[in-house]
Amino acid sequence: MKKLAIALLCVCAAGGVMAAAAPTMNETGSWYANIMAGASFPVAMTTRDASGGWLKSKYNPGFSGGIAGGYEFANAISLEGQLGYIYNGVDKFQPSSTGTWSSSGHGSTSATDYMVNAFYHFYNASHFVPYFGLGLGGITVYHNWKPKNASGTTISLKGNDTVFAYQGIAGVAYQFNAQWSLGLDYRYLASSQGKYKLKVAGVKGTVKEYYRTNLVNLGLTYHFS
Numbered sequence: 001m002k003k004l005a006i007a008l009l010c011v012c013a014a015g016g017v018m019a020a021a022a023p024t025m026n027e028t029g030s031w032y033a034n035i036m037a038g039a040s041f042p043v044a045m046t047t048r049d050a051s052g053g054w055l056k057s058k059y060n061p062g063f064s065g066g067i068a069g070g071y072e073f074a075n076a077i078s079l080e081g082q083l084g085y086i087y088n089g090v091d092k093f094q095p096s097s098t099g100t101w102s103s104s105g106h107g108s109t110s111a112t113d114y115m116v117n118a119f120y121h122f123y124n125a126s127h128f129v130p131y132f133g134l135g136l137g138g139i140t141v142y143h144n145w146k147p148k149n150a151s152g153t154t155i156s157l158k159g160n161d162t163v164f165a166y167q168g169i170a171g172v173a174y175q176f177n178a179q180w181s182l183g184l185d186y187r188y189l190a191s192s193q194g195k196y197k198l199k200v201a202g203v204k205g206t207v208k209e210y211y212r213t214n215l216v217n218l219g220l221t222y223h224f225s
Contacts, residue, residue, distance in 0.1 A: 032078070033069045036183075036219030040064040040086045042109070043214070047157065047207040049198060055095050055147065055155065055207070059109070062088030064215045068117070072223070076123055082115040082135065086189075086213060093147035095155065107145030107157075111211060113165055113189065114138050121173075129181070133169035138162055139191050141211045157207065161194035165211075179223050187215040 042059040063086070070080025090107040115137035122130045145157040171185020191211040198205040 029071060029073045030223045030225035031069070031071050032080075032221055032223045033067075034080070034219050034221045035067050036217040037063075037065040038215060038217035040088055041214040041216075042088050043212040045109075045209055045211070047196065047198075047209040049205050049207045053095075055093060055145075055157070057090050057094075057107070057109075057145065057147075058092045059088040060091045062086065064217055066113075066217075068219075070117075072121070076121045078119045078121065080117050080119075082113070082117055082137075084113040084115070086111045086113070086215070088213075090145060090147075093145070095147060107143070107147065109141065109143050109145075109211075111139050111141045111213075113140075113167075115165065115167060117167075117169065119169070127175050128172055129175055130172045131170075131183070131185075135167040135169065135187075137165055139165035139189070139211065141191065141194055143196050143209075156199040157196060158199075159195075159197040161196060163194045163211075164192040166190060167215075173221070178225055181221045181223075183219045183221065185217055185219070187217065189213050189215060 040062040042062075044056060044058045046054055046056045048054045064084070066082055066084030068080045068082040070078055072078035087110045088108065090109070093107075115135040117133050117135035119131050119133040140160055140162040142160040143157055145155070147155050147157075167187050167189040169185055169187045171183050173181045173183035175181040189212070193208050193210050195206050195208055198207045
């Protein structure tokens, strides 16, 4: 009986330590900083000019990364500012003059986003904390494309525009302790329509396009508590 009592006490003590180590909702609020990196998978984009011509582009998977800082309130809601960078190389182009996809030509698209994000964290008895978020802000998209049309003439589409952007976020974080956590999330980022410069055989014009991409990021967060 004595050995059984000692064993029960050990189990209870271990359970107490584990319970203490499990994350709990922040009761006082704290500032935090985050750094993230991952991959970008853009949706195929279509640019259109005033004459009705269009140019479609498919992208290779690319890089996504950024930094963020904000404040998590005692009610599991957090607000942050985010600065992000995205880069993708073009895989194929489809000009309206041919209507077929081709690997001729080359190009890339990059973007810098400036977002204000709001999150809700679902704290529970485990170290895994799901979260959902919504972000609003702006994005500057940079195009540098040089595809070829049906006659073999190089089309130059180069320029940048800053437009409104929004994103939806869903992920889960693993909390090591009260300060450190590691999160994995999915983000859908999209923009309003931007305008970019076009040049074909010396003739200049303007095309319009929406930017949309899927992001998968791994982020490390430190709470200053």
